[in-house]
Amino acid sequence: RKEVEQDPGPFNVPEGATVAFNCTYSNSASQSFFWYRQDCRKEPKLLMSVYSSGNEDGRFTAQLNRASQYISLLIRDSKLSDSATYLCVVNRNTGGFKTIFGAGTRLFVKA
Amino acid sequence: IAGITQAPTSQILAAGRRMTLRCTQDMRHNAMYWYRQDLGLGLRLIHYSNTAGTTGKGEVPDGYSVSRANTDDFPLTLASAVPSQTSVYFCASSDTGDSDGYTFGSGTRLTVV
Numbered sequence: 001r002k003e004v005e006q007d008p009g010p011f012n013v014p015e016g017a018t019v020a021f022n023c024t025y026s027n028s029a030s031q032s033f034f035w036y037r038q039d040c041r042k043e044p045k046l047l048m049s050v051y052s053s054g055n056e057d058g059r060f061t062a063q064l065n066r067a068s069q070y071i072s073l074l075i076r077d078s079k080l081s082d083s084a085t086y087l088c089v090v091n092r093n094t095g096g097f098k099t100i101f102g103a104g105t106r107l108f109v110k111a
Numbered sequence: 112i113a114g115i116t117q118a119p120t121s122q123i124l125a126a127g128r129r130m131t132l133r134c135t136q137d138m139r140h141n142a143m144y145w146y147r148q149d150l151g152l153g154l155r156l157i158h159y160s161n162t163a164g165t166t167g168k169g170e171v172p173d174g175y176s177v178s179r180a181n182t183d184d185f186p187l188t189l190a191s192a193v194p195s196q197t198s199v200y201f202c203a204s205s206d207t208g209d210s211d212g213y214t215f216g217s218g219t220r221l222t223v224v
Contacts, residue, residue, distance in 0.1 A: 087154070
């Protein structure tokens with residue numbers, strides 16, 4: 001089992017739809033969490049951090065559920081420009097290297 | 112523009128050849144990383160450096176080596192390339208470590224034939 005797992009999708013949604021992605025992690029010692037966005041043939045870029053209390057940035061809302069060991073990303077009022085791959089990232093506080101990337105969830109927003 | 116510069120952008124390399132991928136950052140970040148990204152596998156850490164003068168092995172270090180002589184540069188060397196090293200390679204940096212987000216370079220697409 002992978003340490004960080006995401007549904008690879010693709011998610012195909014119409015413009016204006018609300019879409020949610022989940023990401024599960026297996027290491028209960030994980031401490032910090034992020035969502036990155038990666039456009040086709042581009043580098044990943046930090047979208048937002050995920051705090052215990054949840055956080056919101058415009059149309060994007062990220063939440064953390066430590067008890068069930070998952071994080072989520074909600075996108076409201078989807079735009080064509082939201083089409084990308086969304087990577088879940090988990091930092092654990094054990095081991096020599098600590099940052100684990102999920103394989104990503106692909107989102108296609110269609111007109 | 113502050114950020115990370117990777118070179119070359121792409122390369123086709125004969126198997127058995129030696130190759131160094133270059134990575135330079137101008138943000139004075141302490142930590143730097145090399146990842147490879149393969150379809151369906153996501154980003155996998157090859158080597159990392161928490162500060163100049165130190166390096167560590169990541170998840171998939173075999174066949175690769177790195178050095179960190181100064182804060183800005185973190186080259187990745189393939190001593191004798193093999194086809195399984197065909198991948199997209201990303202260099203990244205972060206300021207104070209794992210609690211920060213990463214800044215990535217634009218990547219190097221390497222094909223080993």
